[in-house]
Amino acid sequence: xVTAAPVKTKYEAVIGLETHCQLSTAxxxxxxxxxxxxxxxxxxxxxICMGMPGVLPVLNETVLEYAVKAGTALNCKISDYSKxxxxxxxxxxxxxxxxxxxxxxxxxxxxxxxxxxxDEDGNPNRKRIGITRLHMEEDAGKLVHGGSDRLSxxxxxxxxxxxxxxxxxxxxxxxxxxxxxxxxxYAQEMRRILRYLGVCDGNMQEGSMRCDVNISVxxxxxxxxxxxxxxxxMNSFNAIGxxxxxxxxxxxxxxxxxxxxxxxxxxxxxxxxxxISMRLKEGSSDYRYFPEPDLTPIEVPPEKLAQWKSELxxxxxxxxxxxxxxxxxxxxxxxxxxxxxxxxEFFEATLAAGAPAKQSANWIMGDITGYLKSEKLxxxxxxxxxxxxxxxxxxxENNTISSKIAKDLLPELLTQGGSPxxxxxxxxxxxxxxxxxxxxxxxxxxxxxxxELEQYRGGKxxxxxxxxxxxxxxxxxxxxxxxxxxxxxxxxxx
Amino acid sequence: xxxxxxxHQQLVRKERTATEITQAALERIHQLEPKLRSFxxxxxxxxxxxxxxxxxxxxxGEEIGLLAGIPIGxxxxxxxxxxxxxxxxxxxxxxxxxxxxxxxxxxxEAGAVMVGKTNLDExxxxxxxxxxxxxxxxxxxDITRVPGGSxxxxxxxxxxxxxxxxxxxxxxxxxxxPASFCGIVGLKPTxxxxxxxxxxxxxxxxxxxxxxxxxxxxxAILLGAIAGYDSKDSTSLKVPIPDxxxxxxxxxxxxxxxxxxxTFGEGLDSVVADAVYQAIEQFKALGAEVQEISCPRFRYGxxxxxxxxxxxxxxxxxxxxGVKYGFRSExxxxxxxxxxxxxxxxxxxxxxxxxxxxxxxxxxxxYDAYYLKAQKVRTLIKQDFEAAFQSVDVLxxxxxxxxxxxxxxxxxxxxxxxxxxxxTIPVNLAGLPGLSLPCGFDAQGLPIGLQIxxxxxxxxxxxxxxYAYEQATQWHLHQPEI
Numbered sequence: 001x002v003t004a005a006p007v008k009t010k011y012e013a014v015i016g017l018e019t020h021c022q023l024s025t026a027x028x029x030x031x032x033x034x035x036x037x038x039x040x041x042x043x044x045x046x047x048i049c050m051g052m053p054g055v056l057p058v059l060n061e062t063v064l065e066y067a068v069k070a071g072t073a074l075n076c077k078i079s080d081y082s083k084x085x086x087x088x089x090x091x092x093x094x095x096x097x098x099x100x101x102x103x104x105x106x107x108x109x110x111x112x113x114x115x116x117x118x119d120e121d122g123n124p125n126r127k128r129i130g131i132t133r134l135h136m137e138e139d140a141g142k143l144v145h146g147g148s149d150r151l152s153x154x155x156x157x158x159x160x161x162x163x164x165x166x167x168x169x170x171x172x173x174x175x176x177x178x179x180x181x182x183x184x185x186y187a188q189e190m191r192r193i194l195r196y197l198g199v200c201d202g203n204m205q206e207g208s209m210r211c212d213v214n215i216s217v218x219x220x221x222x223x224x225x226x227x228x229x230x231x232x233x234m235n236s237f238n239a240i241g242x243x244x245x246x247x248x249x250x251x252x253x254x255x256x257x258x259x260x261x262x263x264x265x266x267x268x269x270x271x272x273x274x275x276i277s278m279r280l281k282e283g284s285s286d287y288r289y290f291p292e293p294d295l296t297p298i299e300v301p302p303e304k305l306a307q308w309k310s311e312l313x314x315x316x317x318x319x320x321x322x323x324x325x326x327x328x329x330x331x332x333x334x335x336x337x338x339x340x341x342x343x344x345e346f347f348e349a350t351l352a353a354g355a356p357a358k359q360s361a362n363w364i365m366g367d368i369t370g371y372l373k374s375e376k377l378x379x380x381x382x383x384x385x386x387x388x389x390x391x392x393x394x395x396x397e398n399n400t401i402s403s404k405i406a407k408d409l410l411p412e413l414l415t416q417g418g419s420p421x422x423x424x425x426x427x428x429x430x431x432x433x434x435x436x437x438x439x440x441x442x443x444x445x446x447x448x449x450x451x452e453l454e455q456y457r458g459g460k461x462x463x464x465x466x467x468x469x470x471x472x473x474x475x476x477x478x479x480x481x482x483x484x485x486x487x488x489x490x491x492x493x494x
Numbered sequence: 495x496x497x498x499x500x501x502h503q504q505l506v507r508k509e510r511t512a513t514e515i516t517q518a519a520l521e522r523i524h525q526l527e528p529k530l531r532s533f534x535x536x537x538x539x540x541x542x543x544x545x546x547x548x549x550x551x552x553x554x555g556e557e558i559g560l561l562a563g564i565p566i567g568x569x570x571x572x573x574x575x576x577x578x579x580x581x582x583x584x585x586x587x588x589x590x591x592x593x594x595x596x597x598x599x600x601x602x603e604a605g606a607v608m609v610g611k612t613n614l615d616e617x618x619x620x621x622x623x624x625x626x627x628x629x630x631x632x633x634x635x636d637i638t639r640v641p642g643g644s645x646x647x648x649x650x651x652x653x654x655x656x657x658x659x660x661x662x663x664x665x666x667x668x669x670x671x672p673a674s675f676c677g678i679v680g681l682k683p684t685x686x687x688x689x690x691x692x693x694x695x696x697x698x699x700x701x702x703x704x705x706x707x708x709x710x711x712x713x714a715i716l717l718g719a720i721a722g723y724d725s726k727d728s729t730s731l732k733v734p735i736p737d738x739x740x741x742x743x744x745x746x747x748x749x750x751x752x753x754x755x756x757t758f759g760e761g762l763d764s765v766v767a768d769a770v771y772q773a774i775e776q777f778k779a780l781g782a783e784v785q786e787i788s789c790p791r792f793r794y795g796x797x798x799x800x801x802x803x804x805x806x807x808x809x810x811x812x813x814x815x816g817v818k819y820g821f822r823s824e825x826x827x828x829x830x831x832x833x834x835x836x837x838x839x840x841x842x843x844x845x846x847x848x849x850x851x852x853x854x855x856x857x858x859x860x861y862d863a864y865y866l867k868a869q870k871v872r873t874l875i876k877q878d879f880e881a882a883f884q885s886v887d888v889l890x891x892x893x894x895x896x897x898x899x900x901x902x903x904x905x906x907x908x909x910x911x912x913x914x915x916x917x918t919i920p921v922n923l924a925g926l927p928g929l930s931l932p933c934g935f936d937a938q939g940l941p942i943g944l945q946i947x948x949x950x951x952x953x954x955x956x957x958x959x960x961y962a963y964e965q966a967t968q969w970h971l972h973q974p975e976i
Contacts, residue, residue: 047593051813053586053694054573054595056727086809088856090833097812151829159817288856290865293698293806295728 009256010220013248015177015213019190021169021200022139022208023066029138029167030057030100037206041144041160049138049165051095056294059084063136063167064107066199068300068308070169071108071134073193073315081299082107084136084292089285092159093141101170103289106135107298113173113193114317115185116335124320124331129186130174139166169200175214175225180244184237187211191237192316196341204235211240216261217251226251227261231275234268243268247275319344327357336365342379343369349386355393363389367410383417384410392420404477405429433480435487441479442491445470456492467492495655495973498712502560505552512548512563516541516607519565523609523656526976529637531629532651533610534570537577541565544607551605560715562605567651567660570611571618572703573692574598581694582616582626585814585821585840595692596727597661597703597720604719609657612647616842617811618668618696620644621914624905625844632901633675634974635940639898642672642914645706649676652706654976659716660706665696666799667894667918669704670930674893674943677932677972679713679960680706682918684951685925686731688717689724695810697803698729700922709970710931710961714738717953733951741954744965746780751959752787752886754947757917759793763896769934769942770892773963777890780962787886789878794871795920796912801855801868802923807845808852814840847908876924883949888959891917893930893943917945927953931960932969941969 028035031048048055071078085103111131116124141164145154171190177183191202191209202209211234216226231247234240251261266275314322316338323334338344343364350360368389372379392413395401401409401424409423424430432438445467446453456463467488471479496504504510520538527533548563568574571581573591580586598608615625623631623646631646633639634654641650645662649672652660662669664682673680681704688703695701705716718738724730753774758767778784816822816836823835841849855864882889894914904911921928926947933944944963948956964970 047591050818052591052593052819053579053581053589053813054571054591054690054692055593056691056729058726058728088809088812090812090815092815092817092829095813095818096809097815098809286858288809288853288858288861290805290809290856290861293729294695 011217011248011252011255012220013178013215013217013244014175014225015179015183015215015244016175017173017177017183017186018212018214019171019173019187020210020212021070021171021190021194021202023063023167023169023199024201024208025060025062025066025167027060028165029060029063029136030165033165035166037208039162041158042162044162045164049095050161057100057292059295059298060167064298064300065308066167066197067107067134067136067169068305069197069312070171070194070199071111072309073197073312074108074111074113074131074134074171076108076111076131076134078108078300078305079105081105081297083297084295085289086292087137088288091140092157093143093164095141095161095164099138099140100292100295101137102135106133108134113186113189115182115189116317116320116331117181117185118331118335122331127176127182129176129182132172132174134169134171137168137170139163139168180241180248183213183244184241187240188237189316192339196313196315204237213240213244213247215244215247215251217248217255227263229261229263230265230281231268232265232278235270239268239270242273243275246273250275313341316341327361329357329361333361333365336369337361340379346379346386350390350393353387353390355390356397359393359397360389363393367407368414371411371414382414384413385417388413388417388420395420395424399431399433399480400424401429401431402477402481405431408477429476429478431480432475432478433483435483438479438484438487439491441471441474442484442488445474446491453492457494464488464492495708496658497709498560498564498658498707498715501564501658502558502562505548505558505563508552512545512552512607513542515563516545516565516609519609519657522654526654526656529632529976530634530650530654530656531631532612532641532647532654532656533567534580534582534613534626534628534647535578536610537608540577541607541609544602544605548605548607559604561601561719564606564659565609565657566601566606567610567612567648567657568598568608569614569645569648569660569662571614571663571694571696572598572661573694574608574611577611579611579694580628581618582614582628583841583845584627585836587821589820591692593692596689596724598692600720601661606719612645612651612660614647615644615668616845617694617807618644618663618665618701619807619844619848621667621671621911622899622901622904623647623672624901625842627842630901633898633940634976635677636898636938637976638900639940640675640901642675642894642898644668644672645680646672648706649673649678649680652676652708653678653974655973658707659712661703661716661720662706663693663696663701663703664918664922665700665803666922667915669706670918670928670943670945671894671914673706673930674932674941674945675898677941677969677974678706678708679710679929679931679970680704681713681717681929681953681956682921682927683717683721683953684731684927685922686729687721687733687927687951687953689722689727689730691724691726695806697806698810699806700799700803702922710957710964711739711742713929714742714957731951736954738953738957741958742961743958744962746777746782746959746962749777749782749888749955749959750886751777751782751784752882752889753784754792754882754889754891755786755788756790756792757891761895761913761916762892763936765936766892766894766896766942770890770944773933773944774890776963776966777959780966782959785886787882787889789875789882789920791871791874791878792920795875795923796916798868798871798875798923799915799919800851800912801864802872804848804852805855805865806852808849808856811841811845811849816840844908872923875920879920879924879926879947887949887952887955889947891945891947893917893945897936897938897940897942921945921947926950927956929956929960931964932972933963933967934969935972941972
């Protein structure tokens with residue numbers, strides 16, 4: 001008798017992200033205090049962001065501009081009529097005990113963002129993730145607890161309001177995400193877009209970009225969602241992916257073992273690589289939202305909207321598509337080149353100066369990126385200009401120097417700048433491509449190494465490498481490698 | 495009892511110095527305060543220093559403005575840098591603002607001499623000034639009666655000549671009702687005409703700062719000094735400010751005046767009704783065309799107000815939590831008990847009542863039935879006024895249904911207290927300018943107030959009608975004996 005093995009239920013995860021992005025304006029959203037990170041506690045504060053009696057908020061117009069630009073880049077509809085609301089709850093980091101936010105009429109809605117995952121064969125798989133809404137709000141301050149890292153169990157708490165009133169854009173995705181990898185890529189693409197726009201620096205360590213994940217699992221084919229769990233406290237893209245993968249498995253295990261998922265908020269613990277329960281959510285919180293009477297409704301004038309839209313740069317996805325189509329670069333190369341807008345622009349500037357795309361891409365992604373990483377620099381901080389890199393590449397292409405020489409020259413060009421051509425000439429590094437000159441150098445070499453020559457001619461042809469090395473040593477690497485090899489082979493043969 | 499213009503002339507003609515005028519005001523305050531209790535703080539040193547600056551200007555031949563050297567009272571919900579601002583509440587007992595309200599800044603620049611901070615109902619919530627956590631102000635006409643509220647301290651101080659003019663704030667009648675009870679002129683301007691920066695918020699969409707004076711001209715001069723766009727207040731209006739004294743013309747020929755039918759109903763004292771009818775006869779005699787106008791939704795003003803104002807207040811007053819400034823209960827042993835004990839001890843009963851009403855009205859499940867409904871009714875009330883102003887220039891009504899009541903008479907019955915703002919509240923809901931001026935006295939010799947309501951930003955018309963009436967009558971010349 002044959003017993004059919006029980007069919008294993010297949011599950012899928014339903015995931016949505018809420019991303020809080022600090023808009024990189026110089027001053028706060030409703031007052032003129034600085035938004036600088038890392039100042040002395042309560043240094044960047046004034047009566048307005050401290051919520052003192054009788055003060056009033058005035059909207060920083062740059063915040064609106066950045067929110068509209070971000071909304072536009074995320075393919076959202078920008079609202080003709082939007083407003084601020086008060087979200088009320090008591091907590092000591094919230095000076096007014098209400099947060100000025102946007103409730104039912106956010107500045108931007110109904111957009112999407114395209115993510116691209118590269119499969120094992122190096123092919124890009126693209127997927128659109130819906131953006132439900134983007135709204136503006138003020139950040140809260142920060143509490144430092146004495147005797148504990150949380151409020152509970154602490155002996156006292158100190159409040160730092162430097163961050164209170166720093167502008168945020170909260171971006172909510174549709175539950176279109178299915179895996180940890182997709183979520184991490186969504187967050188990364190969000191960061192790229194915002195950094196391209198220059199509206200957020202996307203620094204997750206400093207908290208200028210924070211992602212909360214909503215996640216549930218359900219059997220494949222089931223239409224309704226499972227019970228949703230919120231995960232917080234991931235401060236890298238990698239952590240987002242790992243937290244989700246962990247949580248998916250945990251939820252499936254609970255269901256498979258006959259349990260039910262509790263509606264709760266969980267924290268990702270980086271140390272133990274797991275999520276732990278933070279608090280149960282009993283029903284939804286009542287924030288008693290109502291329209292902020294101290295601010296007038298927002299109606300973006302059409303000419304302002306048109307101006308802001310016209311100022312948008314080419315976005316990462318557009319660049320990726322163009323690079324692949326125009327330069328025949330691999331999906332992987334394209335991602336590396338377009339990850340950072342300044343690097344992409346550097347690359348484009350070399351093309352404009354006449355560099356071949358593949359070579360330029362290799363230099364930028366290889367030695368230059370390596371240098372930037374080890375020195376912790378942005379590309380804008382190096383002395384090498386795109387024109388100089390182009391010149392260097394062309395010197396290799398036309399056989400003036402070898403790529404080895406070029407690599408040797410790079411550190412000086414990166415730190416000192418200047419023209420590679422002039423540097424090559426000044427240092428006498430021009431490649432020796434003259435046949436008679438190379439012939440006499442080889443003759444000298446063979447004379448100096450009679451033993452090796454004899455061995456070579458006796459059949460030990462591997463010694464060709466030895467002679468090439470000696471020749472390069474003799475010429476300081478300047479011998480044209482191709483020509484030198486040809487001539488050497490001929491002479492070695494006798 | 496000198497007016498701003500008379501005092502200005504005395505100063506310019508060097509008949510008196512600003513210091514002498516200030517000293518006289520301080521002396522009168524010193525004499526009357528034991529009975530009146532209008533001031534929560536008397537700022538004698540700052541006042542004398544400011545007066546000296548005006549005298550120095552005069553001595554060096556500089557020209558001075560009309561308000562220079564004029565003693566003025568400031569309601570204690572207006573923030574004054576370095577000077578304690580309590581809002582009549584224990585919770586702000588020790589609060590010294592590190593910033594100046596826009597209006598007091600403007601007045602200081604104009605050379606006005608602040609003699610003190612005046613008493614008020616706690617956080618401007620009340621109609622009798624009995625809700626002050628510190629003291630009960632007496633009505634100068636009968637010290638057993640209330641001066642009205644919430645700006646009762648300012649109204650009493652001006653009526654008793656402790657200062658020449660004063661600032662109040664008006665959310666549902668808090669300038670006009672005390673002006674009526676104290677027999678002086680008080681104006682609530684169009685919403686947005688005067689910057690609210692530095693006014694401790696009660697109900698943000700209704701609050702406006704306005705002037706008290708013993709004459710229409712004094713009120714007009716003071717309004718001119720505080721009105722105008724302020725980049726620190728997003729709701730302040732970008733409009734040019736006219737010279738309001740130019741509209742003080744003692745003639746009403748061709749002016750169309752509407753009497754709001756709904757304000758002559760149940761609850762209105764007949765003596766008040768009679769005085770207002772007589773005022774209407776006076777308007778006719780001055781050449782005005784008078785007609786009755788119905789504002790059918792006027793009577794919904796009071797319930798609408800008691801949803802919207804407490805809702806906004808519940809959020810505005812959430813910041814008083816003991817964390818950052820003001821009173822903190824030291825007996826608390828947890829965050830929650832710090833909040834609850836601080837607020838339980840720091841706030842008075844009326845403030846707590848309104849916070850609770852507002853919190854309730856904004857709660858999930860009740861929002862649509864209360865807050866949203868109230869906002870819709872507010873729009874309808876506005877529309878009634880808009881329709882009325884199609885056919886008239888100004889509307890008139892009694893300011894309050896009664897004259898000043900006895901201290902303690904209504905404290906146990908909040909609803910009857912709320913009714914004293916019946917006539918004034920719809921004007922705040924619609925954002926219109928409204929002025930109260932004396933139009934008679936009852937049998938006990940208590941003043942009766944007449945309310946004149948203008949269309950948006952038509953303070954000029956309100957002043958003209960008020961001025962013409964004032965010049966044709968003698969009411970403003972009566973003085974309380976205290």
